[in-house]
Amino acid sequence: MSLLIDAWTVLAVFSGVFFFLAGTVGLLRFPDALTRLHALTKADNLGLGLIVFGLLPQAVDVWMALKLIVIWLLVLIAGAVVSQRVARVARAQESGQ
Amino acid sequence: MADLLLWAAVIVLALTAAGLLRLLRGPGAADRIMAGQLFGTGGAAVLLLLGAGGAYAAIDVALTLALLSAFVSLTFAVYAGRAGTRQALGRGEE
Amino acid sequence: MTSITLFGLCAAVLIGLGVYGLIVNPQPLRKILAFNLIGSGVFLFFGMIARRGAASGLGGDPVPQALVITGIVVAFSATALAVALLLRLDAAGGPSGLDDAVDGES
Amino acid sequence: MTTSGGPLLVAALLLPLAAMLAAFVLGRAQAPRVVACALPVGLLLALAILADLLCSGEALVYLLGAWQPPLGIALRADGLSAAMLLTTTVVLGVVAWFAWGDFAQPANAPEARQPLMFWVLLPAVWLALNTVFLANDLFTLYVALELLTFAAVPLVCLEGRPETLRAALRYLLFALLGSVLYLLGAVLLYGVYGTLDIAQLSTRVHPGVATWAAAVLMTVGLLAKTALFPLHLWLPPAHAGAPAAASAMLSALVVKGSFFLVIRLWLDVLPGEMMLEAGQWLAGLGAAAILVGNLVALRQRRLKLLIAYSTVAQIGYLFLMFPLAAGLVGMGLSDAPAVTGGLLQAVSHATAKAAMFMAAGLIYSTLGHDRIEDLQGVAQQLPMTVLAFALGGVALVGLPPSGGFMAKWLLLSAALTTGQWWWAAVMVIGGLMTASYVFSVVVRTIVAVDPEKMPKMAVPRYREASVLALAIFSFLLGCVALLPFEVVQVGRLGSVLP
Amino acid sequence: MMAGLVLDGLLALLVLAVAAWTIGVCQTFAATVGFTVYGLLLAVVWMRLAAPDAALTEAAIGALTGVLLLRAAIQLAPSEAGLNRLRPALKLRLLAGxxxxxxxxxxxxxxxHLPEPAPTLVPQVTAQQASTGLGNAVTAVLLAFRAIDTLLEAVVLIFALVAVWSLAPDAAWGGIPGAQIKGGSGDVRAYLSRLLPPVGIVIAFYIFWVGADFPGGKFQAGTLLAAMGLLATMAGLIQPPPVASRGLRWALVLGTLVFLALGLAGMPLAGAFLAYPEGWAKPLILLIxxxxxxxxxxxxxxxxxxYPAGQAEQ
Known part of the structure; x- marks a missing residue:
């Protein structure tokens, strides 16, 4: 049983790590701010989300599990605001050029 | 197990560090803020991995971090619309 | 080299960097930033000393850890005061907030 | 162990704290009244502490929360602390008396900013200084230093003019750098000796790489806050731009707080052999401060700037005590004359300089300017003020029977005893320079002019009286100091004595 | 333990890189963004140094400092533009270097050269900690053994606020602190500022509550509360009371007064100022x-x- 849980954790966490990789590569390689923004949100939402999913079975009590989920939600919220705002800044930047 | 999670933390940190290049290069404020955001997410992920690896207090730190990075982002959102902001953000490096 | 030594050296470099920035950067806000770097370097140094004192189940000596918390809060209040002073100077029409080029009075 | 007089130390901290909080919360016309009630009580407390010291012959100690150091924190008052506590209360009392009318809340109007802030900041300075004098723990002292900074900086720019704001910002940056360096040194000492308690450190500290690094960092940090040459550049604009009552506090007391910690550090914490090496350096900077400060003061055109530069010079004298004390100990003698001389210089300068700044403030408010070349006729209009200025100047020069004379005489004789004649020479030259600028100002003021041409801005008599009282106190300090001459030696930790 | 060393090495490198960039970059705004990132990194470093309380404080205070500096960088941008181009003289740079x-x-x-074995107060702390009833050693140090530092620190905060307020222009004294911000209430950010503070307040109380026995406590919780209050203020949901308000001033000194009162009560009841009566330490500390x-x-x-800026500041 515990082996199965550990396997799930490792699988999910490393998939999450993969999305961080995708996000970073996108942030570095994509040509303009808006597409880079697109890459970034992948890392935010999916990368952290998968890591949280992977760690959930490792939680020692229900509070820890709850905290993990709240953390993910908070990062999602922050991500949403930043995306909206950054998109606006980026557009202003591009139209100014 | 704990060791594996620690390695995962190393990789996430390394990846966010690579994202830091965007902070260095800019070219605009938008990119800088994105790099900062990536760092917030990555930092939270690293702390979670440390926490699940045995340092349970790290989860509370990650919680604080997540809440406050939302706060920093929102603050920036409020100020980004105000006068004087455009000069500060500039168009990137000269 | 252990992690503890590593962070100790890191703190030493941070303090040096901060001192450099404090002297060299002409903008007052950047000086405030540099002061914060020095402060965090000092706290990190203290954290390193606390970690060295780990014993009997505690990961570090709690006395320096507690002092670091106090120090961080004090450094924040100092930063807040300095920033407020700087903004006030700016609002009062001080010339660009240049604080080091006014030796003319003597 | 807590001594019988220990609770007095707690009271000496809580009284200004309570006064500050009450002044802040009650505000309006209540704030000055709170301060006016607290200061006399504080004077009694300081006297009680002094009396306890003289009777018991040993330091007062209070263990806070009954926890033993190094885990807990002790308050400790020796003769040095008691003398500084008393000086602080006396000077602050006179400053409050002087400022009473200056910083009154307007009647039937909303609370005004400047009066409120002044009456909150005065007990704030008091609390910070008392903590500096009484705390016996290096980290508590760091917090106390920050308290002092936060109380002193707004005093500089109370009037809100751009140039004072700039001076305040510069002062703040210097002070913050100073305290962070001090903290770094304290951190190093903890790393090596595992305690921050001064009494424990005094028995454990021995020379070594870390100890030297800590000593240098802490000293440089404290010197930046004390404005010893060459870290003095922030002081003149800051002290000269503040309102007179604030300048008096800043120049007389605030710089003494960090100086007091230099004494603590070198006399109590660090071993004597380190002071033997470092003393010459400290005194060298002091001598440079005396010469440069006086030289620049001579060239000043504005009275307040002149007084501020004279502070730079007078701070220099304070640092001459270190090689002299070390020299006396090296000869197997007691370092008492040098230490007492240094402390007396601090006390004498505190009273004299406060009186001079307040005198300059009165002159300014009468004439509307403080240009030295246009001071003619002031003595006709403000005879008491000019007398006070002159008496303060006499104390700075060091003529008998002023406290300055006593201080310089002790330091001079220590210099000659230990064969360090060059410090004696600096003192004599510095005295002559001081005499010449004090003299030139006083001579200008007593030139008579046509009474019709004098501006008729009236200065309340009580304000002149307050300044004169302080100046007389400073002038007669030499006689008073003859009586409980050894009090400052009571309860010394004695790491310097073999 | 290889992974741990690699992680620490990477962290140290990153901290130094961000710090150096913060010092060296041209734009002040970019430097402040860098500083915010730096604060995040430090929080992780503190975890690695086995100091979770410090990590929490750093994460919380770091965010507040970041906001403070970001806002100042934006406001000062017009007047600092000239300074950004100013290159310090080579001599100065050499000297500073x-x-x-x-x-x-x-x-x-x-x-x-630090001594081996390192001096530590852990034995004393663990010996005395039981008498406080607290599970968190750091809280025991802050509120029992070295309570005076914590009391004075609260006073430092009050002093700093007095100092900040003292900068107000005379005409603006008595008014509402800060420059007023018009909040677009239909905006997405206003919606979020409504959503976030309740969550934040819950988290703050959680951090406060666990502080007695686990990492956390009043500073960290207070910082979170401050951040949530700031959010609501910026969105125009609430307004700070005017500085002349007596109620506000009482609220500012409340913590210090309670601390002082209980400390004084210790004199007759427990034999010393800031001592707690036998068995009462934990509830009293929680109250403080x-x-x-x-x-x-x-x-x-x-x-x-x-400071209250009145109408003048935009």
Whole structure:
């Protein structure tokens, strides 16, 4: 049983790590701010989300599990605001050029 | 197990560090803020991995971090619309 | 080299960097930033000393850890005061907030 | 162990704290009244502490929360602390008396900013200084230093003019750098000796790489806050731009707080052999401060700037005590004359300089300017003020029977005893320079002019009286100091004595 | 343990890289963004140094400092534009570099000269901790063994706020602190500022509550409260009370007053100022912490908001 849980954790966490990789590569390689923004949100939402999913079975009590989920939600919220705002800044930047 | 999670933390940190290049290069404020955001997410992920690896207090730190990075982002959102902001953000490096 | 030594050296470099920035950067806000770097370097140094004192189940000596918390809060209040002073100077029409080029009075 | 007089130390901290909080919360016309009630009580407390010291012959100690150091924190008052506590209360009392009318809340109007802030900041300075004098723990002292900074900086720019704001910002940056360096040194000492308690450190500290690094960092940090040459550049604009009552506090007391910690550090914490090496350096900077400060003061055109530069010079004298004390100990003698001389210089300068700044403030408010070349006729209009200025100047020069004379005489004789004649020479030259600028100002003021041409801005008599009282106190300090001459030696930790 | 060493090495490198960039970059705004990132990294470093309480404080205070600096960078941008182009003289840079190098080299030497075994107060702390009833050693140090530091620190915060307020223009005195911000209430950010504070307040109380036995406590919780209050203020949902308000001033000194009162009560009841009667330590400490949390929250928030500027400031 515990082996199965550990396997799930490792699988999910490393998939999450993969999305961080995708996000970073996108942030570095994509040509303009808006597409880079697109890459970034992948890392935010999916990368952290998968890591949280992977760690959930490792939680020692229900509070820890709850905290993990709240953390993910908070990062999602922050991500949403930043995306909206950054998109606006980026557009202003591009139209100014 | 704990060791594996620690390695995962190393990789996430390394990846966010690579994202830091965007902070260095800019070219605009938008990119800088994105790099900062990536760092917030990555930092939270690293702390979670440390926490699940045995340092349970790290989860509370990650919680604080997540809440406050939302706060920093929102603050920036409020100020980004105000006068004087455009000069500060500039168009990137000269 | 252990992690503890590593962070100790890191703190030493941070303090040096901060001192450099404090002297060299002409903008007052950047000086405030540099002061914060020095402060965090000092706290990190203290954290390193606390970690060295780990014993009997505690990961570090709690006395320096507690002092670091106090120090961080004090450094924040100092930063807040300095920033407020700087903004006030700016609002009062001080010339660009240049604080080091006014030796003319003597 | 807590001594019988220990609770007095707690009271000496809580009284200004309570006064500050009450002044802040009650505000309006209540704030000055709170301060006016607290200061006399504080004077009694300081006297009680002094009396306890003289009777018991040993330091007062209070263990806070009954926890033993190094885990807990002790308050400790020796003769040095008691003398500084008393000086602080006396000077602050006179400053409050002087400022009473200056910083009154307007009647039937909303609370005004400047009066409120002044009456909150005065007990704030008091609390910070008392903590500096009484705390016996290096980290508590760091917090106390920050308290002092936060109380002193707004005093500089109370009037809100751009140039004072700039001076305040510069002062703040210097002070913050100073305290962070001090903290770094304290951190190093903890790393090596595992305690921050001064009494424990005094028995454990021995020379070594870390100890030297800590000593240098802490000293440089404290010197930046004390404005010893060459870290003095922030002081003149800051002290000269503040309102007179604030300048008096800043120049007389605030710089003494960090100086007091230099004494603590070198006399109590660090071993004597380190002071033997470092003393010459400290005194060298002091001598440079005396010469440069006086030289620049001579060239000043504005009275307040002149007084501020004279502070730079007078701070220099304070640092001459270190090689002299070390020299006396090296000869197997007691370092008492040098230490007492240094402390007396601090006390004498505190009273004299406060009186001079307040005198300059009165002159300014009468004439509307403080240009030295246009001071003619002031003595006709403000005879008491000019007398006070002159008496303060006499104390700075060091003529008998002023406290300055006593201080310089002790330091001079220590210099000659230990064969360090060059410090004696600096003192004599510095005295002559001081005499010449004090003299030139006083001579200008007593030139008579046509009474019709004098501006008729009236200065309340009580304000002149307050300044004169302080100046007389400073002038007669030499006689008073003859009586409980050894009090400052009571309860010394004695790491310097073999 | 290989992974741990690699992680620490990477962290140290990153911290130094971000710090160096913060010092060296041209734009002040970019430097402040870098500083915010730096604060995040430090929080992770503190975890690696087994100091979770410090990590929490760093994460919380770091965010407030970041906001303070970001906002100042934006406001000062027009007048600092000229300074950004100013290159310091080579002589100054050489001098500063030498000084910085000397300091770093000395400290590095000290790192290698620290005594083995390291001095520590852990034995004393664990011996005395039981009498406080607290599970968290750091809280025991802050509120029992070294309570005077914590009391004075609360006073430092009040002093700093007094100092900040004293900068107000005379005409604006008595008014509402900070420059007023028009909140677009239909905006997505206003929606979020409504959503976030309740969550944040719950988290703050959680951090406060666990502080007695686990990492956390009043500073961290107070900082979170301050951040949530700032959010609501910026969205125009609430308004800070005017500085002339007596109620506000009582709220600011409440924590210190409770601390003082209980400390004084210790004199007759427990034999010393700041001592707690046998068996009462934990409830009394929680009471002090609760009052302090509120005062600290209000003070920190107002420190970020700044002095009452009146209408003048845009």
């Amino acid at each position: 030498t000084l910085a190098f000397a300091i770093t080299a000395t400290l590095a030497a000290v790192v290698f 912490e609760a009052a302090s949390m509120l005062s600290i929250g209000v003070t920190l928030g107002l420190l970020v908001i700044g």
